[in-house]
Amino acid sequence: MKQIEISPVTRIEGHAKITVQVDDAGNVSDAHFHVMEIRGFEKFLEGAAVEEAPRITPRICGICQTAHHLAAAKATDQVFGLEPPETAKKLRELMLLGQYIHSHSLHFYFLGAPDLVMGPDSDPAMRNVIGILKSNPDLAMMAINTRKIGQEITGVVGGKPISPVTAIPGGQSKGLTSDDVNKLLPRAKEAINLIEKGVEVAKPLFEQYSEAVEALGTIETHFGALTNGDGIEFYDGPAKIIDKSGGAVYEFAANDYLDYIEEKVQPWSYLKFPYLKQLGFPDGNYRVGPLARLNVAGTIPTEKASELFAEYKDAYGIAQNPLLYHYARLIELMYAAERAVQLLEDDSITGTDIRQGLSGSLMTKEEAKQSSETKRGVGMIEATRGILIHDYETDGAGFINRANLIVSTGQNNLSMDIGVRETAKAMIQGEDVSEGFKNRLEMIVRAYDPCLSCATHAIDGSSPLQVDIYDSEGQLLRKHLL
Amino acid sequence: MVKIALEALASCAGCEISILDLHEDLVKLLDQAEIVYAPVLMDVKEVPEGIDIAIVSGSVRNEENQERLEELREKSKILIAYGTCACYGGITGMADLYTSEEVTSRTYSDNPSTVPSELPNEVVPELLSIVHPAADFTEIDGFIPGCPPKEQLTHDILIPLINDEAPDVPKKSVCADCQREMEHIENDKIYRRVEGDPEPGKCFLSQGYVCLGSVTLGRCGGLCTEAGVPCHGCGGPSLDVIREPSHDIYNGVIKRIAHISKMPEKDVEKQLYDIGHVVYGFVIGSTIMEDKQVSLIPQLVKK
Numbered sequence: 001m002k003q004i005e006i007s008p009v010t011r012i013e014g015h016a017k018i019t020v021q022v023d024d025a026g027n028v029s030d031a032h033f034h035v036m037e038i039r040g041f042e043k044f045l046e047g048a049a050v051e052e053a054p055r056i057t058p059r060i061c062g063i064c065q066t067a068h069h070l071a072a073a074k075a076t077d078q079v080f081g082l083e084p085p086e087t088a089k090k091l092r093e094l095m096l097l098g099q100y101i102h103s104h105s106l107h108f109y110f111l112g113a114p115d116l117v118m119g120p121d122s123d124p125a126m127r128n129v130i131g132i133l134k135s136n137p138d139l140a141m142m143a144i145n146t147r148k149i150g151q152e153i154t155g156v157v158g159g160k161p162i163s164p165v166t167a168i169p170g171g172q173s174k175g176l177t178s179d180d181v182n183k184l185l186p187r188a189k190e191a192i193n194l195i196e197k198g199v200e201v202a203k204p205l206f207e208q209y210s211e212a213v214e215a216l217g218t219i220e221t222h223f224g225a226l227t228n229g230d231g232i233e234f235y236d237g238p239a240k241i242i243d244k245s246g247g248a249v250y251e252f253a254a255n256d257y258l259d260y261i262e263e264k265v266q267p268w269s270y271l272k273f274p275y276l277k278q279l280g281f282p283d284g285n286y287r288v289g290p291l292a293r294l295n296v297a298g299t300i301p302t303e304k305a306s307e308l309f310a311e312y313k314d315a316y317g318i319a320q321n322p323l324l325y326h327y328a329r330l331i332e333l334m335y336a337a338e339r340a341v342q343l344l345e346d347d348s349i350t351g352t353d354i355r356q357g358l359s360g361s362l363m364t365k366e367e368a369k370q371s372s373e374t375k376r377g378v379g380m381i382e383a384t385r386g387i388l389i390h391d392y393e394t395d396g397a398g399f400i401n402r403a404n405l406i407v408s409t410g411q412n413n414l415s416m417d418i419g420v421r422e423t424a425k426a427m428i429q430g431e432d433v434s435e436g437f438k439n440r441l442e443m444i445v446r447a448y449d450p451c452l453s454c455a456t457h458a459i460d461g462s463s464p465l466q467v468d469i470y471d472s473e474g475q476l477l478r479k480h481l482l
Numbered sequence: 483m484v485k486i487a488l489e490a491l492a493s494c495a496g497c498e499i500s501i502l503d504l505h506e507d508l509v510k511l512l513d514q515a516e517i518v519y520a521p522v523l524m525d526v527k528e529v530p531e532g533i534d535i536a537i538v539s540g541s542v543r544n545e546e547n548q549e550r551l552e553e554l555r556e557k558s559k560i561l562i563a564y565g566t567c568a569c570y571g572g573i574t575g576m577a578d579l580y581t582s583e584e585v586t587s588r589t590y591s592d593n594p595s596t597v598p599s600e601l602p603n604e605v606v607p608e609l610l611s612i613v614h615p616a617a618d619f620t621e622i623d624g625f626i627p628g629c630p631p632k633e634q635l636t637h638d639i640l641i642p643l644i645n646d647e648a649p650d651v652p653k654k655s656v657c658a659d660c661q662r663e664m665e666h667i668e669n670d671k672i673y674r675r676v677e678g679d680p681e682p683g684k685c686f687l688s689q690g691y692v693c694l695g696s697v698t699l700g701r702c703g704g705l706c707t708e709a710g711v712p713c714h715g716c717g718g719p720s721l722d723v724i725r726e727p728s729h730d731i732y733n734g735v736i737k738r739i740a741h742i743s744k745m746p747e748k749d750v751e752k753q754l755y756d757i758g759h760v761v762y763g764f765v766i767g768s769t770i771m772e773d774k775q776v777s778l779i780p781q782l783v784k785k
Binding site for chain 1: 493499516522525527572580602676677708710
């Protein structure tokens with residue numbers, strides 16, 4: 001028995017490794033995707049005034065902070081019994097669209113695309129955004145500009161591009177002025193043009209690498225995404241679960257998630273494995289994120305994205321192959337830019353009624369100690385990587401007693417693990433594995449755009465890529481660095 | 483070509499994003515410098531020799547983080563602690579408010595959506611109990627706090643460093659950048675952030691809200707207060723607080739509130755409702771802040 005180890009998995013957010021066990025006959029007997037970190041956020045939110053959660057939780061993840069900011073804000077709205085005015089909801093959605101434009105373009109161009117643009121077997125030293133900058137500067141500048149527009153939108157609406165602050169209990173702390181709109185609207189329109197060019201470059205790649213699309217990490221699962229009836233939805237709505245053929249199985253509101261989602265712990269990963277409670281583990285495996293959202297949604301209500309969506313649906317139906325996450329991500333990127341334009345052209349976006357304030361006074365800490373009253377708020381949102389749930393239970397004064405977070409990446413954990421294992425079994429024979437093959441295993445993980453700061457919370461550093469060779473008794477024979 | 487390495491230890495990657503937020507300036511920077519190591523962006527899996535500038539973000543949570551930090555120190559001419567986590571432990575330092583067992587049991591064995599289980603212990607590294615800033619282990623040539631540092635600041639620091647010149651950085655507090663007007667008031671109540679409706683343009687302290695602008699290093703442009711939200715201290719302590727052994731974030735903000743509101747300091751202390759998360763939120767893991775004689779951090783941490 002020998003073990004091949006890929007560590008760290010690169011061009012993903014956070015620390016992970018892949019191990020592959022090879023038996024004495026040279027066949028893969030097992031393989032796993034390990035997450036090397038654990039988050040402490042659930043615990044250390046305890047004791048915090050719940051209105052601080054929207055400021056604390058963006059630090060779970062520096063890429064998808066806006067989603068945490070808004071999930072937390074939605075949970076605090078509920079704890080205090082407040083309903084944000086329509087303009088505030090639109091501002092929050094716009095902030096989230098900025099997040100989508102930044103995160104999706106970051107992932108596609110900077111992290112994922114190098115495997116497709118340069119090729120899975122290309123020189124690892126060039127297989128990155130800097131390599132693209134040298135070989136295809138126009139594409140790299142397009143990537144940089146698209147992401148910049150997303151950050152500008154989040155920065156203006158959220159106060160800061162990284163870890164925004166304006167979502168507060170009951171609405172927003174700051175509205176948009178007509179000057180803000182005049183600044184952002186042309187930029188959002190420019191994003192549409194940039195994304196169109198990006199799609200032209202990207203679409204042929206899926207045909208060029210159709211073999212990899214078919215072969216890498218293929219799995220059939222249920223899917224989960226928020227829904228607003230039939231359309232794609234990022235900010236608010238019940239979660240809808242469909243089976244692998246697209247049939248609706250469940251629909252549930254944020255506050256009922258515990259009846260539908262359960263998590264399993266495996267001893268070899270800090271990241272838990274959520275599954276559909278009523279179907280059990282592993283039958284209840286489901287996926288979230290761009291692929292799931294496009295499988296759940298029947299329509300996309302913007303012009304260019306709906307055209308792309310129709311073409312994608314014709315080609316793939318209920319898409320299952322992880323590499324199609326990249327394709328779905330591009331379609332969502334287009335939708336995000338078009339929807340941002342719609343919101344910026346909506347006169348009510350500059351409305352001044354942006355917050356429902358607290359009526360009446362809060363219990364003091366002392367009164368809360370004497371009282372048995374508790375409050376609960378559950379915020380559910382589509383983060384770029386899929387359904388994200390923040391669940392807070394507080395005392396009567398609104399200080400957190402218990403927090404539970406279900407993060408997007410966790411819900412794809414089992415599919416990443418199975419995908420890596422099955423692909424390793426199909427592709428690997430013997431212990432000498434080429435760099436390109438190892439990179440293909442990483443490509444499966446990369447397709448899901450895992451966010452391991454979210455998934456856990458960073459505790460671990462990474463080690464150089466090394467292969468440890470063990471004998472059949474599990475004794476380490478030799479280590480060598482690659 | 484100047485060789486740059488980027489490494490995230492226990493980090494959220496926000497610091498790496500802030501460097502990417504140089505946008506087209508990043509392209510200009512790459513005319514003068516090359517990134518030779520950055521696991522989040524490229525497939526170089528081992529730290530190369532001969533790095534000129536290593537930029538390390540995140541806190542140190544285990545031996546592997548520590549080893550990596552020391553390896554970067556050995557292989558780099560200039561080592562920069564980038565972001566509030568690397569400088570002061572950052573928001574993840576809040577984990578020190580609880581023991582390791584409390585933190586892990588809440589995730590794995592006492593959690594409403596999880597089938598109760600033992601802590602994972604195969605293949606994954608064992609956890610350490612405490613958050614450390616980078617300077618606890620090695621000599622640091624430059625500290626750039628901020629959560630994350632603003633892209634303009636990063637630009638203004640990296641460009642001179644690449645050209646072997648000393649960067650000139652602002653030294654004022656957030657208050658210096660904040661456009662809100664401060665005024666003395668008669669007030670005997672501290673409000674939680676969810677209470678009331680703060681007036682735009684008026685200092686948060688003058689309205690009874692806890693704002694850390696006066697004790698926080700201001701290189702952010704006062705963005706939060708401009709957006710209608712009091713300062714949370716994410717930029718780390720102001721130079722006054724760092725330099726003076728008798729100055730601390732907690733006593734600094736209490737003195738400031740007492741001075742503005744004419745409330746006795748004792749009454750201010752009684753009303754502060756969440757010291758761990760609101761006052762010391764970004765520095766609980768900081769040895770410098772914990773060692774101050776007046777610091778309340780030793781009373782807050784359970785580790």
